[in-house]
Amino acid sequence: MSLQQQLHGQVLTPDGWVHGQIRFDQTSGRIDAIASETGDARDTAGSEYYILPGFVDLHVHGAGGKDTMEAGDAVQVIAREHARHGTTSLLATTMTAPMADIEVALRAIQPVIAQRPSGTARVLGVHLEGPYINPGKLGAQPDFAGLGSLQQVQHLHAIAPIRLITVAPEMPGHLDLVRELAATGMQVQIGHTLGTYEEGVAALENGAKGFTHLYNAMSRLDHRAPGMVGAALAHAQFSEIIPDLLHVHPGAIRAAMRAIPHLYCVTDSTAASGMPDGQYMLGRQVVHKCLGGVRLEDGTLAGSTLTMDQALRNLVSIGLSLEEASKRVSTYAADYLGLTERGRLSAGAFADLVVLDRQLNLIAVYVEGEKIDLANA
Known part of the structure; x- marks a missing residue:
């Protein structure tokens, strides 16, 4: 069974920043897509966050x-x-x-x-x-x-x-x-x-x-x-x-x-x-x-x-x-190490990512699609 996760913010891709969303599958642990958002789809709360590899x-x-x-x-x-x-x-x-x-x-x-x-x-x-x-x-x-x-x-x-x-x-x-x-x-x-x-x-x-x-x-x-x-x-x-x-x-x-x-x-x-x-x-x-x-x-x-x-x-x-x-x-x-599916956010890569606020404090961490408990891990 596929479990989809979606995050919004400023996403750092190999081609630069994308204001939008990153979607990944928690079952496969892979990124499905990164899409920009404009107009009514813009998530203003998400824009407060950076999403990095x-x-x-x-x-x-x-x-x-x-x-x-x-x-x-x-x-x-x-x-x-x-x-x-x-x-x-x-x-x-x-x-x-x-x-x-x-x-x-x-x-x-x-x-x-x-x-x-x-x-x-x-x-x-x-x-x-x-x-x-x-x-x-x-x-x-x-x-x-x-x-x-x-x-x-x-x-x-x-x-x-x-x-x-x-x-x-x-x-x-x-x-x-x-x-x-x-x-x-x-x-x-x-x-x-x-x-x-x-x-x-x-x-x-x-x-x-x-x-x-x-x-x-x-x-x-x-x-x-x-x-x-x-x-x-x-x-x-x-x-x-x-x-x-x-x-x-x-x-x-x-x-x-x-x-x-x-x-x-x-x-x-x-x-x-x-x-x-x-x-x-x-x-x-x-x-x-x-x-x-x-x-x-x-x-x-x-x-x-x-x-x-x-x-x-x-x-x-x-x-x-x-x-x-x-x-x-x-x-x-x-x-x-020749790891083409880690260290970058792109479709098909592992959903290894961090979410940071504007002061670069960690808000969330995902390892292969799994959300890490930052308080009690």
Whole structure:
């Protein structure tokens, strides 16, 4: 039985804004049509609202007091908390850890990927952030970095689908690994790296497509030694960035947007997201939430408490149009994974959408046509 839903407002489509209605089928979870309204059909109340594509977050460690590495029901709790903030699809992101811990985490993630629990964001797969990183640039990752192999990654992929993997290409054998992984269709990106500009360019030439949390945990840009940041700014088409205005200065965000055509936003969120100040876990590390940030004991930034609705507002606050900001929190991330039916509002696409008021506060969220309970999800 088909259950039709109809919303009115300013609808952001791939061709621009449409004042009108968006109709979708709650049974199929797909958009049926977007139609403009004029004259007597104009819905004046609806004109107070913006209807945007649901947010797509490719770097999510936790929320609601839960961390992806905990296993159990952690990922379901995380996906429910992020849905309350407009994220309609995400990648569950692991931490560098002993291989046995990663396997346990992936086994717990797999059922949530296979069948989306009601009230949650769609978990598209796994972002394996390590352990194939440089031990000299761990950031907030535990000290379990190691060298990777295609066989080992394929073993993990058989447990739960890995859609994205972070690799430090300067480590022994890792340039070959980048090439081998890219040949399988896996999206490889550069991160937690001390690599040079030249090593970054070589990784891109061998199949890497993006960068993990640009600027953070990578060799910096200097005019005589451009580093990995320089490689990204000079050559990348895609890259993550964390727009909490704490990890990266607004000026550096804007510079990256001018250089990287499809720069997209991630939260790099932790268990502390949506929770009060206090002590939480990030993989095997204890982290502390205070004054809007999350840090290790030594003060190192350790992920964030950012949600994607706040990311959108932050982008607008630094001067982006709402249309441009929407692409950075939805469309470009979907494009990066080749998801043509998410991150945009058009007939036939999934009914993943958010409704916001004029102050960009969330009014409603729909995941594949299902309305999310924002208060008690």
